[in-house]
Amino acid sequence: MYGSIYQNLLDAGCNQQTADQCMVLVKENRFTDMMQILARYRKTLLSSLHKSQKQIDCLDYLLYKIKKL
Template identity: 35%
Template structure:
C-alpha cells in the first residue's frame, strides 16, 4: 500500500468506515470510479445520520423521564 492509499484508508477509518467499506472505497478510488465512491460515501453518511437521529430520540426519552421524576409525576 503506497502512502497516498494509506492516507485514504486512515481518513476512511476516521470517518467510521469499517474494513469492508474501506476496501470497497479504495477499490473504487484506485479504479477511478468516482460515482461508486460517492454512492458508498453517501450511503455511509446516511447510516451515520440515522444513528445520530436514533441517539437524539433516546436523549429526548431520557429528558422526558428526568422531567417526570423531577415533577413527581408518574412515568
C-alpha cells in the first residue's frame, strides 16, 4: 500500500521532499496533516493551470485577430 501512495504522489508531480514528508505522515497515521500538505499543493497546481489557461486564451485571441487581417 505504501508503494502505491508514494508512486501516486510522484505521479501527481510532488517533489521528492514533499513525497517523503507525506510518507512519514502516512506511517504515523497523520492523514489530516498529509491532507493539508496535499491541499496546498493542489492549490498551487490549480493556480498554475489557470495561468496557463490565460496564456492560451491570449494566444487564441491573437490568432483570431491575425486571421481577420
